[in-house]
Amino acid sequence: MASHRHLYWWMCVGCVVLSVVLTAFPANRWSWHPQENSEESGSMDVNSINKGSFTVAVSAAFSEAECEELLRLAGPGEEALVSGNQGPGYFKEEVRVAKMYTVNPDDARFQWVFKRLWQIATETNRLHWKLGRLKFMEPLNLVSYTAAEDGDVNGHYDWHADLMPGAESEGRLLSLSVQLSRGSDYQGGALVVGTEESSRGLGDAVTFPSYMAHCVLPVSKGVRHALVAWVRGRVNSDLADAAQAAHRRAIADGSKSLKIERPAKRAQLAQAALGLQRIYGNHLLHIGRHREAADMLRAVAQQDPYSPGALNNLAVAEYQQGKLHAAIDALLYAVSLRPNDGEVRANLGRFFFLDGRLPLGTYHLATAVTLWHRSAIMLSLFCMTAYCSVCSAFWCCCLTALGWPKPRSCDDQEEASTDPDTSEDHELATANVQDKKGRLGKSELSAEPYGPRHQAPSFEAVKAIDIGNMKNPTRFQREINIAQKLDHPNVVRLYETFRDARKIYLVMELCTGGELFDRIVDEAPSGFDEAHAAKYIRQILSAICYLHAHRPPRGVVKSTDWNGSSRSLSVFKKKKIASNKKCQCRVLGSLCLTMVVCKPCVLKATVASPP
Numbered sequence: 260m261a262s263h264r265h266l267y268w269w270m271c272v273g274c275v276v277l278s279v280v281l282t283a284f285p286a287n288r289w290s291w292h293p294q295e296n297s298e299e300s301g302s303m304d305v306n307s308i309n310k311g312s313f314t315v316a317v318s319a320a321f322s323e324a325e326c327e328e329l330l331r332l333a334g335p336g337e338e339a340l341v342s343g344n345q346g347p348g349y350f351k352e353e354v355r356v357a358k359m360y361t362v363n364p365d366d367a368r369f370q371w372v373f374k375r376l377w378q379i380a381t382e383t384n385r386l387h388w389k390l391g392r393l394k395f396m397e398p399l400n401l402v403s404y405t406a407a408e409d410g411d412v413n414g415h416y417d418w419h420a421d422l423m424p425g426a427e428s429e430g431r432l433l434s435l436s437v438q439l440s441r442g443s444d445y446q447g448g449a450l451v452v453g454t455e456e457s458s459r460g461l462g463d464a465v466t467f468p469s470y471m472a473h474c475v476l477p478v479s480k481g482v483r484h485a486l487v488a489w490v491r492g493r494v495n496s497d498l499a500d501a502a503q504a505a506h507r508r509a510i511a512d513g514s515k516s517l518k519i520e521r522p523a524k525r526a527q528l529a530q531a532a533l534g535l536q537r538i539y540g541n542h543l544l545h546i547g548r549h550r551e552a553a554d555m556l557r558a559v560a561q562q563d564p565y566s567p568g569a570l571n572n573l574a575v576a577e578y579q580q581g582k583l584h585a586a587i588d589a590l591l592y593a594v595s596l597r598p599n600d601g602e603v604r605a606n607l608g609r610f611f612f613l614d615g616r617l618p619l620g621t622y623h624l625a626t627a628v629t630l631w632h633r634s635a636i637m638l639s640l641f642c643m644t645a646y647c648s649v650c651s652a653f654w655c656c657c658l659t660a661l662g663w664p665k666p667r668s669c670d671d672q673e674e675a676s677t678d679p680d681t682s683e684d685h686e687l688a689t690a691n692v693q694d695k696k697g698r699l700g701k702s703e704l705s706a707e708p709y710g711p712r713h714q715a716p717s718f719e720a721v722k723a724i725d726i727g728n729m730k731n732p733t734r735f736q737r738e739i740n741i742a743q744k745l746d747h748p749n750v751v752r753l754y755e756t757f758r759d760a761r762k763i764y765l766v767m768e769l770c771t772g773g774e775l776f777d778r779i780v781d782e783a784p785s786g787f788d789e790a791h792a793a794k795y796i797r798q799i800l801s802a803i804c805y806l807h808a809h810r811p812p813r814g815v816v817k818s819t820d821w822n823g824s825s826r827s828l829s830v831f832k833k834k835k836i837a838s839n840k841k842c843q844c845r846v847l848g849s850l851c852l853t854m855v856v857c858k859p860c861v862l863k864a865t866v867a868s869p870p
């Protein structure tokens with residue numbers, strides 16, 4: 260035991276050290292600084308600078324030969340399916356389908372490119388953007404968007420903003436995109452900033468503030484290559500206003516129906532207006548207008564629950580308002596759509612933790628840990644809590660100081676239940692959410708799986724079932740669907756299900772009373788009398804009546820929680836039961852269901868009225 264404890268300890272310490280090192284690794288370590296590279300590469304013709312509504316373009320910033328040279332140096336690039344990380348607690352998904360080559364600032368072959376881009380950035384900023392002092396450039400991305408050959412997803416980059424929340428002193432200020440393909444070499448694939456399609460001229464460079472919503476439409480034929488750069492500097496508060504104004508303008512103009520394909524499993528098509536709303540919602544969240552952010556993101560999630568990050572950021576916005584349960588609801592729904600999303604899992608784990616549901620929190624954080632290293636800190640905290648309260652208190656303080664969410668206080672709870680808008684919010688969240696098959700209906704967003712907020716939360720048990728041992732997964736899924744619909748005080752509730760590669764997890768109501776049979780045996784000597792029996796039988800029959808009324812294909816009889824109500828657990832086939840001579844019963848007319856343990860009189864056609 261002692262050696263186990265040591266091992267545990269060292270694992271925890273290792274996790275924490277690794278996480279701190281990874282977190283603290285300076286973001287600008289690979290950055291390109293102009294001071295070290297002050298030599299200019301020729302002057303820029305200001306006449307080649309064209310100002311649009313949302314962009315400033317420099318025509319022919321790179322010659323045809325230079326564009327070819329860049330493509331030759333960069334090679335075919337790597338798959339870059341996942342992108343669009345919007346910072347801690349934000350969301351990553353298949354926002355982008357492209358191949359990507361990263362150009363590091365210390366790569367001698369590309370120094371002239373960095374210098375040229377720096378010149379474009381500083382010049383357009385001086386003349387038009389006036390975003391403040393530009394400090395340095397990040398590694399460059401050479402991206403290629405290809406039309407899909409086999410009916411798969413065409414290369415694209417869904418609506419996003421390039422902002423990096425949290426890095427105020429060295430945030431992204433300006434984004435640059437250089438067109439490395441001829442406009443006639445591909446179809447679709449336009450870079451749209453706000454509502455403005457940018458130039459397709461070979462070698463043209465487009466600049467726009469990094470807060471601006473933009474996307475690359477799907478390439479339906481050929482390939483589009485582009486070189487993308489981001490310039491960083493201090494993000495001042497004026498930017499927030501400028502960003503809001505720009506987004507509002509973009510949303511107002513965003514009536515064009517812009518369609519971005521999603522993989523076949525996601526039937527929905529992203530609409531321009533919706534994408535812009537999502538970006539604006541994220542932006543509101545970033546600048547601390549949580550309530551407005553939640554309203555905006557909720558509206559987006561209702562129309563397109565697959566909209567990247569909408570549900571996750573909605574949850575963050577709800578949490579920021581103290582509505583922890585609403586945040587959990589949104590994340591449960593997000594997890595059901597994207598079980599392998601680390602950001603969503605990490606947030607769900609944290610929120611379950613804050614809600615005092617440690618096993619669920621641990622489960623979700625553990626799932627997230629491989630995808631998002633910061634969760635390791637929280638997981639370590641869980642581990643340490645098990646052994647040393649002093650250490651866990653210490654780490655709690657550290658994490659709180661680092662800005663991790665504080666545990667929900669009683670005041671928060673009060674606020675959640677008394678907030679006059681809660682019900683309205685919730686109603687909004689419930690309406691018209693589409694499930695995976697595109698059906699309209701209520702989702703976990705609306706499921707209120709923890710009971711009304713004014714009630715004490717019920718406790719749950721998680722049952723893990725090995726997928727490998729499952730004989731008939733379709734039948735099992737059908738059972739789950741039925742069980743999820745059942746809601747009766749004497750029928751065990753199935754709140755939620757989720758799965759990983761090997762197991763399906765059933766989050767069920769916790770029944771702590773043990774088996775009814777054991778109870779009878781235990782109590783029999785002192786007297787498990789008729790009155791006692793009648794009480795339980797009445798509860799069982801009430802459950803049976805309910806099940807029968809709902810006509811599920813199976814019957815359910817439960818053990819008890821011994822808090823006064825019995826709960827069904829065992830599942831039997833009706834047919835099988837009907838042919839079971841010993842236990843056949845004809846109670847309540849047509850009812851066919853096995854009583855695991857019951858008095859002979861109950862099995863007769865008539866029963867006495869319950870007391």
Ligand SMILES: O=C(O)CCC(=O)C(=O)O
Nearest residue numbers: 402421436450475485487
């Ligand atoms: O492909 C482009 O032109 C722009 C890509 C982009 O927006 C990005 O990488 O952030």
Ligand SMILES: [Fe+2]
Nearest residue numbers: 420421434473
């Ligand atoms: Fe971008």
